[in-house]
Amino acid sequence: MVTVRAPATSANLGSGFDVFGVALDRPADVVRVRRASETTIEVTGAGSQFIPEDPDENTVGAVAEALDAPAHIHIDKGVRPASGLGSSAASAAAAAVALDRLYDRGLSKKELVPIAAKGEKVVSGDAHDDNVAPSILGGFTIATEGGVTKVDADIPLVTCLPDIVVSTRDARAVVPDGARTAQVVKTVGNAATLTTGMHRSDPDLVGRGMDDSVVTPARAELITGYDAVREAAFEAGATGVTISGAGPSVVAACHESDQRAIATAMVEAFDDAGVEARVYQTGIGRGAEVVD
Numbered sequence: 001m002v003t004v005r006a007p008a009t010s011a012n013l014g015s016g017f018d019v020f021g022v023a024l025d026r027p028a029d030v031v032r033v034r035r036a037s038e039t040t041i042e043v044t045g046a047g048s049q050f051i052p053e054d055p056d057e058n059t060v061g062a063v064a065e066a067l068d069a070p071a072h073i074h075i076d077k078g079v080r081p082a083s084g085l086g087s088s089a090a091s092a093a094a095a096a097v098a099l100d101r102l103y104d105r106g107l108s109k110k111e112l113v114p115i116a117a118k119g120e121k122v123v124s125g126d127a128h129d130d131n132v133a134p135s136i137l138g139g140f141t142i143a144t145e146g147g148v149t150k151v152d153a154d155i156p157l158v159t160c161l162p163d164i165v166v167s168t169r170d171a172r173a174v175v176p177d178g179a180r181t182a183q184v185v186k187t188v189g190n191a192a193t194l195t196t197g198m199h200r201s202d203p204d205l206v207g208r209g210m211d212d213s214v215v216t217p218a219r220a221e222l223i224t225g226y227d228a229v230r231e232a233a234f235e236a237g238a239t240g241v242t243i244s245g246a247g248p249s250v251v252a253a254c255h256e257s258d259q260r261a262i263a264t265a266m267v268e269a270f271d272d273a274g275v276e277a278r279v280y281q282t283g284i285g286r287g288a289e290v291v292d
């Protein structure tokens with residue numbers, strides 16, 4: 001039996017659509033695996049009633065198949081599905097690390113990233129690595145076709161999860177087909193600023209680099225209260241605010257001294273828009289770890 005904890009993540013960070021991601025220090029999924037002749041899945045915890053236990057439909061089924069590692073897999077969800085906090089990626093990441101250990105496959109964490117991404121494809125229809133990479137490796141990750149780069153960074157974050165469901169498939173359907181050159185120029189500048197900010201653990205640079213005019217405005221339409229929450233977070237001191245992953249969570253970067261006020265402001269702004277929300281005062285955390 002092997003037990004692995006893998007963290008929630010926040011992908012995109014505005015300017016890094018399908019490329020940037022950070023591991024959050026909470027919440028997390030815990031996956032326990034034991035050898036079996038065929039894969040079976042049991043899901044408990046946050047939102048488990050919405051998660052299929054059929055291995056063909058569950059993110060971890062694809063991971064077990066890719067590793068040729070049939071197992072009984074118990075997923076205890078700390079991360080609600082369709083939250084924008086990398087819920088399916090956390091399960092896939094934890095399963096990849098756990099099954100690799102259970103069957104002594106000896107793969108490196110970087111080698112496990114594309115395997116966990118196969119699980120992500122089951123859920124979102126696309127195999128992008130921007131959630132699974134930070135969930136496995138921790139820190140801030142840059143996932144491109146050429147591979148994954150990891151930066152250790154320390155940035156206070158607030159993530160606010162409204163009681164709205166946005167599926168990744170729906171959120172991807174509204175992404176514009178293209179961008180104008182002026183938008184591309186702006187995005188490159190912001191992505192470079194954000195990456196430099198991560199290297200320096202500088203919340204001001206990271207926040208400035210989170211601005212995005214390509215994907216985020218289209219997705220904001222799917223999140224009741226988004227504009228008001230964003231404004232409230234900025235007024236309370238956030239250095240940058242954007243949609244977390246495919247939404248509906250909203251993520252703010254900040255200085256530690258402003259974290260609590262931002263958390264309160266975001267929840268109140270959602271409440272004013274008639275939406276209940278829960279908030280995490282968090283930061284950039286570690287990747288998946290064997291805990292037992």
Ligand code: HSE
Pocket residue numbers: 011012017018019124128130131168171172245246
């Ligand atoms: N980069 C992905 C998206 C993250 O924004 O659609 C969600 O899986």
